Amino acid sequence: MSMPSREKMLAAVRASQPAATPLPVVPAFTGLASVARFTAALTGISGRVVVLEGWHALAAAVSQLFPADYRLASAILPATVAVASNTPIDRLAPIDLAVLRAEFGVAENGTVWLPEAHMLHRALPTVTQHLVLVLDQRNIVATMHQAYAQLPDVGGYGVFLAGPSKTADIEQSLVIGAHGARSLTVLLH
Amino acid sequence: MSQAPNHADRSERFLLDEERTTWHDETLWFIRQKRDRAVYATPEFQELRELASQIKDHTLSRLAEYLEQFEARALANGVHVHWAADAEEHNRIVLDIVRQARATRVVKSKSMLTEECHLNPHLLAHGVEVIDSDLGERIIQLRDEAPSHVVLPAIHLKKEDVGETFWQHLGTEKGLTDPQQLTEAARQHLRAKFLAAEVAISGVNFAVAETGSVVVCTNEGNADLAIGLARVHIACMGMEKLVPRLSDLAVFTRLLTRSATGQPITTYTSHFTRPLPGRELHVVIVDNGRSQQLGRPDFRASLKCIRCGACMNTCPVYRRSGGHSYDFTIPGPIGAILSPNIDMRKHASLPFASTLCGSCTDVCPVKIDIHTQLYKWRQVLGAAGEIPASKKWSMKLLSRVLARPGLFAAGGSFARFGLRFVPHALSHAPGYNPWAIARELPAPPQQSFRAWYAQQRPNQA
Ligand code: SF4
Numbered sequence: 043m044s045m046p047s048r049e050k051m052l053a054a055v056r057a058s059q060p061a062a063t064p065l066p067v068v069p070a071f072t073g074l075a076s077v078a079r080f081t082a083a084l085t086g087i088s089g090r091v092v093v094l095e096g097w098h099a100l101a102a103a104v105s106q107l108f109p110a111d112y113r114l115a116s117a118i119l120p121a122t123v124a125v126a127s128n129t130p131i132d133r134l135a136p137i138d139l140a141v142l143r144a145e146f147g148v149a150e151n152g153t154v155w156l157p158e159a160h161m162l163h164r165a166l167p168t169v170t171q172h173l174v175l176v177l178d179q180r181n182i183v184a185t186m187h188q189a190y191a192q193l194p195d196v197g198g199y200g201v202f203l204a205g206p207s208k209t210a211d212i213e214q215s216l217v218i219g220a221h222g223a224r225s226l227t228v229l230l231h
Numbered sequence: 232m233s234q235a236p237n238h239a240d241r242s243e244r245f246l247l248d249e250e251r252t253t254w255h256d257e258t259l260w261f262i263r264q265k266r267d268r269a270v271y272a273t274p275e276f277q278e279l280r281e282l283a284s285q286i287k288d289h290t291l292s293r294l295a296e297y298l299e300q301f302e303a304r305a306l307a308n309g310v311h312v313h314w315a316a317d318a319e320e321h322n323r324i325v326l327d328i329v330r331q332a333r334a335t336r337v338v339k340s341k342s343m344l345t346e347e348c349h350l351n352p353h354l355l356a357h358g359v360e361v362i363d364s365d366l367g368e369r370i371i372q373l374r375d376e377a378p379s380h381v382v383l384p385a386i387h388l389k390k391e392d393v394g395e396t397f398w399q400h401l402g403t404e405k406g407l408t409d410p411q412q413l414t415e416a417a418r419q420h421l422r423a424k425f426l427a428a429e430v431a432i433s434g435v436n437f438a439v440a441e442t443g444s445v446v447v448c449t450n451e452g453n454a455d456l457a458i459g460l461a462r463v464h465i466a467c468m469g470m471e472k473l474v475p476r477l478s479d480l481a482v483f484t485r486l487l488t489r490s491a492t493g494q495p496i497t498t499y500t501s502h503f504t505r506p507l508p509g510r511e512l513h514v515v516i517v518d519n520g521r522s523q524q525l526g527r528p529d530f531r532a533s534l535k536c537i538r539c540g541a542c543m544n545t546c547p548v549y550r551r552s553g554g555h556s557y558d559f560t561i562p563g564p565i566g567a568i569l570s571p572n573i574d575m576r577k578h579a580s581l582p583f584a585s586t587l588c589g590s591c592t593d594v595c596p597v598k599i600d601i602h603t604q605l606y607k608w609r610q611v612l613g614a615a616g617e618i619p620a621s622k623k624w625s626m627k628l629l630s631r632v633l634a635r636p637g638l639f640a641a642g643g644s645f646a647r648f649g650l651r652f653v654p655h656a657l658s659h660a661p662g663y664n665p666w667a668i669a670r671e672l673p674a675p676p677q678q679s680f681r682a683w684y685a686q687q688r689p690n691q692a
Contacts, residue, residue, distance in 0.1 A: 048314040051470065051518045055295040058526030062292045065475060066285040068482060071275050083495060127507060131426055131460055150485075151495035164507070165459025168452040168499075186481040186496070196444055196477065198505035202484070204496050207452040211367035211383065213390045214258055215410035220366055221421060222452025222499070 070191075073184040075149050077230060080182050084152030084228060087205035088218050093179070094231040100141075103229060104174060108139055116141040117162055118176060125162040134163060140170040144203075144228070146181040148189045153204040154228060155189065158197050167203065168222035175203070179230040237580035237619065242552035251389065256550040258386070263544045265493030266594065273489060282482050284598035287535035290473050291525060297440040297473045298516065304443025308505045311513040318348035321517050325350060325432065325465055328513050329359055332463045334429035338421075340447065340454035341365040342434025343381055343538060344467050344517060347560040350432075361432075362424045364453040366417050373400045379554025381561060382491050382540035387553050421453070431457035435468035436537070437483060438514075440475050444504040445514060448487065448497040455501050463511045466503065470521050471534040483537060486596040491539040524572045529607045533568045535597040542591035542601055548584050557581060564591035568604040571612065579617040582608035640681065 081091040094103055101119055115125040115137050123137055142161060144154040154175055156167060167173055183189055189202070207222030218224060246252050270276045290297055302312045311328075315321035321344075329337060337359055339345065351372070354361045363372040367384035371377065373396050378384030385393070390408045397403040403416045433454045437446040445466045447454045458464045474480065480500075488494040506512040525531050543549045543563030554562035559570040559578060564585060570578035582605045591601040612618055633639060 047316045047320060050316055051314055051516070051522060052295050052298065054518065054522035055298065055470070055525060058522050058531075059294050060292050060528065060531070063285070063288045065289040066282050068282055068478060069278075071278075087494065087498070128509075134460075135422075135426055153496055153500075163459070165456060168456035168459060186485050187478070190478045190481045193477065195442060196502040196504055198507065200502045200504075201455065202496065202500040204498050204500075206498070207450070208498060209366045209414060209451050210492075211365070211370065211385055212393050212410040212413055213388075214262070214383075214386075215390075217411050217414040219418065220414060220451035220453070221364065221418060221425070221456050 068187065071185050071187050073150060075182050075184040075188075077179050077182065079149040080147050080152060082152075083150060084205060087152055088208060088216075088226075089152055089205040090225065090227040092227060092229050094229050097231050100176065100229065100231070104139075104141055107174070107227060108172065112138040112172075114139045114141065115162060115166060115170065117160070118143055125166055127163055129163050131165075134165060134169050137166070137170045139172045139174065140166050140223075141174040141176065142167070144175040144177045146183060146189070146192055147177050147228070148184075148186060148202070149182050150185045151204055153186075153189070153202045155193070156201045156203050158199045161199075164199055167201065168207070170223055172225045172227075173206075173223035174227045174229060176229045176231065235577075238552070238556055238558075238584040239580065241556040241558060242584075245387075245553040245556055246551070252551060252553075254389070255387065255553060259544045259550045262383075262492060263541070263594070266490055266541055266544065267493075269489040269493040269495065273485070276486075276489070279482055279486055280596055280598055283486055283537075283596055284535065286474060286479050286482065287597050288532075290475060291471065291531060291534055294470065294473070294525065297475060298470060300440040301438055301443055301473060302516075304441065305514055306443075308443050309512070310443065310506065311511065313513060313515045315515055315517045315519070317519050318517075321348045321467065321515055321519070322350050322353040324515050325467070326354060326357055326359070328463065328465055328511075329354065329430050332430055332511070334463065335359055336424075336428050337361045337430045337432055338364045338424055338428040338453075338457045338461070339368075339432040340434065340449060340457060341368055341384070342432070342467055343378075343560060344434055344469050345432065346378060347519065348467075348517070350467075362421070362428075364421055364424065364457055365449070365451060366414060369417060369421065370396060373397075377555065377560070379562060380540055380543055381538045381563075387555065425453075425456050425460055428457060428461050430463045430465060431461035432465045432467065433458060435466050435472050435514075436487070437474050437480060438468055438472045439477050439480065439502075440473050442477055442504060444477075444502045446480060447501050447503065448484075448499065449501075450494075450498045452499050455499050458501075458503065462509070463513070464503065464506065465513045465515065467515045467517065470516050470518055471525075471536075487537055487539055490541040490594065490596040520573050524569070527572070530568060530572065530604055532599050533565065533572075533601075533604060535599055536565050536569075537597055539596055541594040541596065545590045545594050547586060547588065547590070552584065557584070564601045564605065565599070568601060568608060571608050575612065575615060576617055579612050580619060582606075582612060583619070583622070640679070644679065 115123045147154045206226040207220045209220035210216050313324045363369045370385045379387040394408045398405045435445045436448045549563040557566050559566045567581035585605045589602045
């Protein structure tokens with residue numbers, strides 16, 4: 043049905059595009075890939091970083107950070123709400139806290155890579171009121187160049203997540219918790 | 232005035248509120264300064280700009296091939312790909328998808344393209360509720376206004392305005408002006424919309440040819456929340472949004488928000504590649520004048536734009552005239568070089584809304600020669616007879632004088648003599664010399680440069 047427009051547009055582009063110019067090779071810009079730099083960057087964008095004494099300290103750390111009786115979704119802690127990729131919206135909506143695994147972090151900007159495989163449901167990282175991501179501190183790279191180099195592909199859906207949801211749309215005043223998670227904590231182990 | 236208002240007329244309206252103009256000017260300059268701090272903290276920033284510029288140049292030079300590659304990969308990923316030659320076709324395609332999904336409730340995240348195509352009125356006219364979910368966009372949607380900036384759509388408003396709007400439409404307390412409380416009210420209001428929406432529409436920041444992915448960048452998480460919940464996702468993209476390789480995103484994500492707001496990266500940089508089973512992902516690729524602009528050698532570089540807004544934040548004219556004074560979807564310096572391609576007559580005053588200071592070109596992360604293009608559009612408009620009348624005659628006179636050295640010398644001595652005696656009321660007479668509205672003339676020198684130069688000569692011998 044849209045074939046004519048497709049052909050028309052491609053022909054117009056072919057007629058208009060200039061002689062080919064080269065595609066540059068992007069150098070491997072590296073830098074410091076330290077926990078300190080990652081922490082400073084994430085703290086600077088309103089995220090929180092907590093260093094765990096080890097994987098075994100995870101449950102205690104989460105209940106200390108979120109002492110109230112939260113409706114919890116998680117693949118790595120005993121959950122109070124079971125979530126899968128087809129969980130209906132009315133079960134997702136009341137979730138207070140999600141504790142998920144992150145794949146790797148980026149020191150220059152405090153970002154973590156959250157692939158679909160770790161999300162339980164595509165909407166969980168944004169529908170939950172609070173988000174905790176658990177990251178192996180050996181998996182921190184320096185810049186976005188190394189970050190993308192880590193990814194053979196981006197899967198069906200994947201997010202570079204940097205801090206809690208925020209906005210400054212009212213007079214440029216920073217407000218945390220626009221539509222997604224109101225807080226983001228990265229637990230390093 | 233019988234003529235349609237031009238940029239200067241619309242700016243005058245903005246300038247009526249002096250306090251607000253000053254706030255607008257200073258706030259945007261503050262954002263420019265945040266941009267500078269983020270840029271200086273990134274040692275390879277200038278190299279990244281050069282790389283981004285070359286990647287975009289290359290992509291535009293082989294755009295047809297990359298569009299085909301993107302389409303093939305996306306189709307293989309189970310994505311529906313649609314082609315829209317113009318705004319009307321884009322709107323028709325989107326409405327068809329919504330109807331096929333038997334949906335009446337749509338949430339939309341930020342997309343300048345759907346603004347450009349006027350998608351909202353089209354959907355509303357056909358019985359589809361469409362809610363803008365970005366906070367700034369929602370505010371202006373409730374007020375029935377257009378965005379005034381590509382990144383900060385409600386930057387022309389004060390918190391008192393937002394409080395008034397939310398009191399009227401969301402039932403918040405009258406006189407509420409606290410941004411935290413206003414945002415919370417919007418969060419509650421929009422949550423209900425997210426949970427109920429059947430279709431999510433988004434823009435596209437980047438589309439990756441080698442993987443067939445579309446990438447959406449937001450701070451609020453509104454795109455991810457809506458898309459994660461709705462059964463159908465429609466991503467609307469201008470055909471120039473492509474990059475060849477996944478790894479190219481490293482260059483662009485490092486540049487985009489540092490240039491826009493001084494942030495190191497957006498909160499959510501989301502890659503959509505394959506829909507889940509039982510769900511749909513549609514990508515609508517839109518031309519709407521882009522292939523024509525690609526065919527203009529002097530102006531094709533404007534298609535490299537990644538919509539960071541840095542040229543607006545830095546522009547001395549934009550900061551003091553406001554986004555609405557441009558009366559075009561994309562305001563500011565970049566809007567002034569994109570708009571004449573769409574309608575030369577209607578937007579003829581925009582390339583003149585510039586001091587040609589070049590600040591826009593200096594900050595542009597993809598190195599578009601914006602101020603050179605502004606200058607070139609002036610030549611094109613001049614040749615097409617689209618220059619404003621007062622400029623046309625003074626320019627003609629000036630070019631005659633400059634072409635005749637004797638006349639120039641005589642005119643100079645007349646001015647040096649005459650200006651001393653011309654009453655202020657005459658040189659600044661209202662309606663006669665718009666240049667003089669906010670400016671004073673310098674005191675005329677006693678002697679011309681020619682006379683001074685002639686005097687120096689004997690001493691040198
Ligand atoms: S022209 Fe350059 S500075 Fe202006 S919005 Fe586009 S990318 Fe940013």
